[in-house]
Structure formats: structure tokens, C-alpha cells
Amino acid sequence: QKEVEQDPGPLSVPEGAIVSLNCTYSNSAFQYFMWYRQYSRKGPELLMYTYSSGNKEDGRFTAQVDKSSKYISLFIRDSQPSDSATYLCAWLEAAGNKLTFGGGTRVLVKP
Amino acid sequence: GAGVSQSPSNKVTEKGKDVELRCDPISGHTALYWYRQSLGQGLEFLIYFQGNSAPDKSGLPSDRFSAERTGGSVSTLTIQRTQQEDSAVYLCASSLAPYQPQHFGDGTRLSIL
Known part of the structure; x- marks a missing residue:
């Protein structure tokens, strides 16, 4: 079993729709949870960072963490064509500093 | 910038x-990381520097890979006797302190002919 499972997509949605992205993980040592956005030929850009179960909201973005189910989600409201990118979930263990990444989900928001 | x-x-x-690849972290960030991103393997950790501590080299794939960080700031990743499987995007990240969010550069796209 992989440490992290993330659907590669592509996920295609119409402009204005809600984008829903998910990742599951198996390593109980994961304590910090992140979502990154990566445009083509650019580095990953941090969107959300959290370490507790529950919801965290930032503008159009909501991150949801369920540690008991080892499941994290990212929701993008009122999606725009500029949201078209690859979204990467990532984890940090409490005892280490290296990020473990999911494979990324490619999202296409069509005008 | x-x-x-x-x-x-x-x-x-x-x-x-x-080859030598260079990374200039965000000013004031004490932690610096190197990752590699390739089509088949996704994003993989290579090495981590924190202050004056010994680096965590646990992700380096072979002894052809080495890295140093001078003066707690700029870092250089060196790959000796490059192989075709070394072709990838090499990404550097830095964070204000350990366990803080990591911020990435745009990477070096390395192609081995």
C-alpha cells in the first residue's frame, strides 16, 4: 500500500463550480497537512497548512482534515480558469522535516 | 524578489x-530542502539543512549526489557523473524554522543527453 493515495485526474469542471480534491494516507506519524498548487513549469505554491482535524478556510479555499480516517480534502469554491493547475497534498511527520507528497491531481476549469 | x-x-x-545547481533561500529562513520531481516518481525528498546541524541526507539516491550550504544561506546541489535517470526537475524549498511551511523555488530542469 502506498503511503499516500491521490487521484491523478484530470478533473474537469465548469467555471464557478466547486472543486473537490481528496487524499488518503496510511502513516499515523503524519502530523502536519498541506495543500500545494503547481502551475506548469513552476514550483509548488503553498495554499493551506494545518495540523489539526477539522476545517480551515482561506478565501475560496477550505481544507478539511480527518485524522481518524486518515483523509484530507481541499475544496475550491467559485472556481476560475486561473485555478487550472495540479494540486498536491503533502504531509510532514512530527519527528522529521521532509514532506511526503501525493502524486497530484490535475484540475481543468473550463470557461 | x-x-x-x-x-x-x-x-x-x-x-x-x-553539474551544480544553486539555491538562494528566502532571507531569514533557517531551514533549506532539496527535492526532485520526475514523471514516474513524483516529488521526492533529497536533503535537508537546518542551521549548523549535520544535514539529513537520507533521501540522496546515490553517492554521486552531494550538497552543501555555505554560511547558512546559499546551497549547491552537485551531481557527479550524471546518468540519464538523473533527468528531472530539482526543486529547492526553505522554511522559517523546522516544521514551518516550506516555500519552493521554480526549480532547475535538468536534462541528461
Whole structure:
């Protein structure tokens, strides 16, 4: 079993729709949870960072963490064509500093 | 700029040559990381520097890979006797302190002919 499972997509949605992205993980040592956005030929850009179960909201973005189910989600409201990118979930263990990444989900928001 | 800066942005070299990749972290960030991103393997950790502590080299794939960080700031990743499987995007990240969010540069796209 992989440490992290993330659907590669592509996920295609119409402009204005809600984008829903998910990742599951198996390593109980994961304590910090992140979502990154990566445009083509650019580095990953941090969107959300959290370490507790529950919801965290930032503008159009909501991150949801369920540690008991080892499941994290990212929701993008009122999606725009500029949201078209690859979204990467990532984890940090409490005892280490290296990020473990999911494979990324490619999202296409069509005008 | 205020972000992580990497150079060169692209590098093409022949198999067997040595390459050096440079990373300039965000000013004031004490932690620096190198990752590699390739199609088949996704994003993989290579090495981590924190202050004056010994680096965590646990992700380096072979002894052809080495890195150093001078003066707690700029870092150089060196790949000796490059192989075709070394072709990838090499990403550098920095964070204000351990366990803080990591911010990435745009990477060096390395192609081995």
C-alpha cells in the first residue's frame, strides 16, 4: 500500500463550480497537512497548512482534515480558469522535516 | 524578489558530466530542502539543512549526489557523473524554522543527453 493515495485526474469542471480534491494516507506519524498548487513549469505554491482535524478556510479555499480516517480534502469554491493547475497534498511527520507528497491531481476549469 | 531563487532554470548536459545547481533561500529562513520531481516518481525528498546541524541526507539516491550550504544561506546541489535517470526537475524549498511551511523555488530542469 502506498503511503499516500491521490487521484491523478484530470478533473474537469465548469467555471464557478466547486472543486473537490481528496487524499488518503496510511502513516499515523503524519502530523502536519498541506495543500500545494503547481502551475506548469513552476514550483509548488503553498495554499493551506494545518495540523489539526477539522476545517480551515482561506478565501475560496477550505481544507478539511480527518485524522481518524486518515483523509484530507481541499475544496475550491467559485472556481476560475486561473485555478487550472495540479494540486498536491503533502504531509510532514512530527519527528522529521521532509514532506511526503501525493502524486497530484490535475484540475481543468473550463470557461 | 522575496522568494526562493534557483539557477540555472534549465540545464542540458551530456551523460557523465558533473553539474551544480544553486539555491538562494528566502532571507531569514533557517531551514533549506532539496527535492526532485520526475514523471514516474513524483516529488521526492533529497536533503535537508537546518542551521549548523549535520544535514539529513537520507533521501540522496546515490553517492554521486552531494550538497552543501555555505554560511547558512546559499546551497549547491552537485551531481557527479550524471546518468540519464538523473533527468528531472530539482526543486529547492526553505522554511522559517523546522516544521514551518516550506516555500519552493521554480526549480532547475535538468536534462541528461
